[in-house]
Amino acid sequence: MKNINPTKTFAWQQLKNHFIDIKNIQMKDFFNIDKERFSNYSLFFEDEIFLDFSKNRINYETLRLLFMLARECYLSNAIQSMFLGDKINKTENRSVLHTALRNQLNNNIVVDNINIMAMIKEELKKIKKFSNSIINGDWKGYTGKSISDVVNIGIGGSHLGPYMVTESLKYYKNHLNIHYVSNIDGTEVVEVLKRINLETTIFLINSKSFSTIETISNADYLKNWCFLRTKCKEYFTRHFFALCENITAALNFGIHDKNIFKFWKWVGGRYSLWSASGLSIVLSIGFKNFESLLYGSYMMDQHFLHQELSHNIPVVLALISIWYTNFFNIETEAIFPYDTYMHAFPEYLQQSYMESNGKSIDRNGKLVTWKTSPIIWGHSGTNSQHSFFQLLHQGTMFVPCDFIIPAISHNSVNDHHEKLLSNFLAQTQSLAFGNNIDINSKTIFNSIISNNKISYKYCPGNKPTNSIMLKKITPYSLGALVALYEHKIFVQGIILNIFSFDQWGVELGKLVANSIFNDFFKKNINNSYDSSTEGLVRIYKKWSNI
Structure with missing residues (x-):
């Protein structure tokens, strides 16, 4: 994998000049110049996902230069390196092989002289057997009753x-109730305990390292809480399971070796839903649907791996994002799924993007002089339209947006879906064209400027969007969509010359938190704190009588 400063490439310099030429062109002019713009700036993924990127402030020259930038940064070589298992996570000396978890070929992928495909298939067999026994009612709790509830204890990617997948695929959900405990705020675990029956609940301790403080603290509490109420040694064996890479830590915690489901160092936490970490998904929708999820992501992998850059959906979306972030100097991008099932998708992408590419040190060990990850945010439509869309239309911020919608709804209620879709289309049109032009010879507002004053109704438009339409939200199409965004993030990291697969900034906060936690129970506070932190610790100790 090459370590190239993108700003030193020929393409980057040409893009800077091109930006001067294009920055003031209006969206309407792009469409007037190219009458076939929609078909020329759109792509299909099979018959499942359609991308319309015509409502962007780009033209053929923009794309030509962006593709040149990708080639100058040896993107295709980097893609091959990831799929082959090269140790592209240099700071941790690891391969990055979440793609292997969904690989459908019978080929070998070797990491440290081990064929990992054999391990993956063996673990999938174990997951299938266990999930079927839970779903079919064959696995019994300590009192002989079948399982009705599953509690996933994890944080971050775990x-x-x-959570995002089980929510997005709720239409496919079986009879099991799936709960999630992530926050170390005691309220979350207490509220979950109110909703479950210990006789019919299993707990999944989901932590790659099996040392994450939030997860292990919650697991410890639940372990003790359950034992105090059941007074049964067998309870732990029948009801507690570990999803992890650190087998020794799970065994030391007391998990039975047959209750441990493995994933591996080359699986990043935020890419782990395809592994045993996604056991709650399997228990929610069944193994067959989980296989379909894997197959959809695999097919997007093949698209990403083999499709030429100009027709490669993750590459196109990544390059457009780099264009806005580094040439228009935008700070943020928004994701709007127009489907209630997908309400957790923006939050999921926040971690995927910002933990991956929220970096300021390049692969050469130097501070970057360019922008890396934008701030990612969003919410489901049409709720968003009645809260913050005002800022998108008339505010001073420039926010590129992805709009996502299924063409076919799982829940046809009157004409609700047609109204939802009309709002989806209206928002992207209004953001692009505003209300100061004729659209199809129909004037929306006849007078925007009168008496030398701009009407308060004025919406300038020229705001870019991507429209992503899924035929229907299925395990297959969702798998493909998630993989699409994973690869988009990867492309941005490669071109921006950063390491996307570590998160050292997260580790710093953990170290400091441990130090502060220990000081809560000491008479003297650590003198190395700043006055603000020290003052807050003192106030807490006073108010809580520690």
Whole structure:
């Protein structure tokens, strides 16, 4: 994998000049110049996902230069390196092989002289057998009753990915109730305990390292809480399971070796939903649907791996994002799924994007002079339209947006879906064109400027969006969509010359938190704190009588 400063490439310099030429062109002019713009700036993924990127402030020259930038940064070589298992996570000396978890070929992928495909298939067999026994009622709790509830205890990728998928695929849900405990705030675990029956609940301790303080603290509490109420040694064996890479830590915690489901060092936490970390997904929708999820992501992998850059959906979306972030100097991008089932998708992508590419040190060990990850945010439509869309239309911020919607709804209620879709289309049109032009020869507002004053109704438009339409939200299409965004993030990291697969900034906060936690129970406070932190610790100790 090459370590290239993107700003030193020929393409970057040409893009800077091109930006001067294009920055003031209005969206309407792009469409007037190219009558076939919609078909020229759109792509299909099979018959499942359609991307319309015509409502962007780009033209053929923009794309030509962006593709040149990708080639100058040896993007295709980097893609091959990831799929082959090269140790592209240099700071941790690890391969990055979440793609292997969904690999459908019978080929070998070797990491440290081990064929990992054999391990993956063996673990999938174990997951299938266990999930079927839970779903079919064959696995019994300590009193002989079948399982009705599942509690996933995890945080970060061990929570956000599984939670997002189980919510997005709720239409496919079986009879099991799935709960999630992530926060170390005691309120969350207490509220979950109010909703479950210990006789019919299993707990999944979901932590790659099996040392994450939030997860292990919650697991410890639940372990003790359950034992105090059941007074049964067998309870732990029948009801507690570990999803982890650190087998020794799970065994030391007391998990029975047959209750441990493995994933591996080359699986990043935020890419782990495809592994045993996604056991709550399997228990929610069944193994067959989980296989379909894996197959959809695999097919997007193949698209990403083999499709030429100009027709490669993750590459196109990544390059457009780099264009806005580094040339228009935008600070933020928004994601709007127009489907209630997908309400957790923006939050899931926040971690995927910002933990991956929220970096300021390049792969050469130097501070970057360019922008890396934008701030990612969003919410489901049409709720968003009645809260913060005002800022998108008339505010001073420039926010590129992805709009996501299924063409076919799982729940046809009157004409609700047609109204939802009309709002989806209206928002992207209004953001692009505003109300100061004729659209199809129909004037929306006849007078925007009168008496030298701009009407308060004025919406300038020229705000870019991508429209992503899924045929229907299925395990297959969701798998493909999630993989699409994973690869988009990867492309941005490669071109921006940063390491996308570590998160050292997260580790700093953990170290400091441990130090502060220990000081809560000492008479003297650590003198190395700043006055603000020290003052807050003192106030807490006074108010809580520690």
